[in-house]
Every structure is written in structure tokens, then in C-alpha cells.
Amino acid sequence: MSRQDGRDRQVSADSVDSSTATILHVDLDAFFASVELLDRPELAHLPVVVAGKSLRSVVTAANYPARKYGVRSAIPLSQALRLCPKAIVLEPHFEKYRYFSKQVMEIFDDVTPLVERLGIDEAFLDVSGAKGLLGSPAEVATLIRRRVHEETRLSCSVGAASTKFVAKLASGRAKPDGLLVVPADQTLSFLHPLPVGALWGVGAITEDALTRRGLRTIGDIARSPLSALQRAVGEATGQRLHDLANGRDPRSVTTASVEKSVGHEVTFEVDTIDADALRLELLRQANAVAVRLRTAGWVGRTVVLKLRYDDFTTITRSRTLAESTDVGRRIFEEVRGIYEALGRHNPVRLIGVRMEQLTEGDGQQLGLWDADESWREAEDTIDAVTARFGRGMLRPASLLKVDAPRGDAQNAHRIDYEPPA
DNA sequence: TCTGGGGTCCTAGGACCC
């Protein structure tokens, strides 16, 4: 194996034969925090976390000085501040992250057409075809790291291996600002000492189930009989863990992915039992989901309502429609029906709407800025208005002004209405 | 000051059909 880090950028990548490690996993270091610090370089050596304003927010990113205190992504902000009271809290700016993500992904696209994006800040690259033009995988990785730093001032870490899973583990071990190459013939010696929690798909609960059976390292999993593993964690997971632990990962780097669902959810600042407020939120989310469906040219057939109560118990209820839809009003009616069928409620902490069973639209709907589509938006807005001010107080149609010039996406659903006197 | 928001995948039970 060969490790390269920020102090030692050019040296060790050449010291090992990387020709079998043709899959790269590139991961930006502490991405959200690093982007924020581009504008606030004077804070870079201080503990910084990125988190929303809400009292109920969680840490979405922590820089390395903050991690020294045990602050990590996904822990509640309140806990982070207990661990590190001096931490500086910055609000997230997702537009900026998308911008930098695009810059970085374009560098990847320059290197190989085989790029598989994984969220906003990481990707797999198959560089087996780059050998002639750009050099060995280690050389390609070094090139990527240099370009990312030169063009964005962000640092990233790269793992190079013969499979996706090992490449991802390697990038994690290379962090921050490093490169780790694991040649194919060193895969098992790299994997087997690692704890089971390092396996893809093993979180806290599965880790517990495995360690209770005396399986502590990936090597233990590799040597465990498949059937015993499957009894412990289920058929599919058992098979997958057994394969990964033995260095088998058949997944190739794939560029296209098909979305299976779209949804929105929100956690309230304060738990609520106000049925009107909940309905209004459902309407807002149903519309937002519908807009995303139409923008993508999809329709969905299964409507899912998600509720989390004040005691954190979470339920989902779904209904499958006879016909797929991309109309906010239709989604709202269904989800409202599901909600009302539930009867009485404890205080609600979170509410969400999701559409599943997505397929391509039939082409009848010409887009957001089609006049008919805009009228659907108008109808949804009428519902929002009447939900807020009460039915019978409005003659909605006469109060609405729909501004939707054909083909003008910007104004497509800007709908003005006059609130009641 | 306990626990976000976007998702994917898997399991298990029941209905229903052949």
C-alpha cells in the first residue's frame, strides 16, 4: 500500500504499482465547512461546524479542529456545543455547495467519462481507460487532487483500489488531503484487520448484532460461514457482507441512475397538534413534490405520508393510485385523506410527503409553463389560500392572477392573489 | 437545548392469481 498526504504530496504514489487499482473514490474533505472557510480563512484553524439555525438542527459538517473534540456530522448541534463550547457555528449555503460540487465534478469528467456521483461531495471514477493518456491510477489521482486544489482551493482525498468498496475505505483512511492506493493483491490484508463497522451497510445496530456473535473484524466476517451470517443479519445483507469481506464487490462504476422517489419533509421548531397547520404544510410539500416531478418529466403512483411524533416514533402510510400523477392537488388530496384516516394524533414533530413508483410522464403535460399546468398550480394555490383563510371567504378564481407566459420558466408559477379584507 | 433532510434497499405479511 502506498500513502500520500498533504506534506508529502508527490512522493509515495510512485512507490507502489497502482495498475490494478483502477477504481478511484474521490471525497472532498469536510466539504461544507471547507467551502464556508474559503470566505473566512481566518477561522480555518479554529473549530467550525456548519449547522442550521434551528434549535433542533444537527451538524452537517465539522472541520478537523472541531473533530478533535469529538464533533461529527449528524450529531445534534446542542451536543456539539457541549463537546466544544468554543465551536463557531456557520449556517449552510447549499447553492454555494452545488456550485463547487459542479466545478469538481467537471474536473472528474475531464479525466474519464466513467464518473459515478455519490451525493454532492464524492464520486467513483473508473480510470482503467486513462492509462495511456494520463498515466497510472496513482498518477491520475495525483492529477485530480492537484487540479481540485488549484481550481477550487478545496482539498480532497482519494482511494484507489480494484473495487468500489475498497476504494471508498481507502479514501476514508487517506483523509484529510491524502491518497491511498490498495493494489488488488493487498486487498485482503488491508480489509481483514478493520472493524466490522467499516463494512458498507453495517451501522450501529448491525455492528452490535455481529459483535455480540463474536464477529469483530472484517476478517472474522470473511471466515464466518455464510449461513450463520445470513441468520444473523438477513439473507441479502449476509450475502453482501460475506462478499465484501472477501474482497468481492461486483458493482461497476455506473454513470446513470434512475430515481425511485422524490419527497420533502420538515421538522417543526415546536411540535404541533394544529390540524390546519399540518394540512397547510402537506399542501406546501405536495406542491413542491409535484413541481419536481413535472420538472423532471416524471409521474408517480404511490403517495406516502410520513409522521414523526413528539416521542420520536415514526410512521408511514401509503396509498397507490389507480393512475400516476404529477399534479400537486391530486397528491395533496390523497395525502390529506391518509392523514385524516389516521384519526387522533399526538403532537407532531415531523411531517413529510413522498412519491414513489416513478415513471416517465406520458408527454401530455408540456411542462410547467404550459397554460394548463399553470392553472393546476393556480388551483393548488387556491387551496393554500382557503386552507389559511377559510373556505367561503374567497372567490378564489376571481382573486387570482396567473402570470405564466408560455415558455417562461421563471414566471411559470408566480401566482398572485389578494388576501381577504 | 436530543436526534435534519435527501434518499436507497431489505424484510415480512397479506391479498390475490394460477
Next chain:
DNA sequence: TCTGGGGTCCTAGGACCC
């Protein structure tokens, strides 16, 4: 009168990932 097995669809919940 009692009872197969396979396959698909639907629903609910939960683990996990970024």
C-alpha cells in the same frame, strides 16, 4: 373438505448512507 407452491403487488417499518 382440506390444502400445495410460486409469483406479483401492496403496505409498513427499519437500517443505512451522504
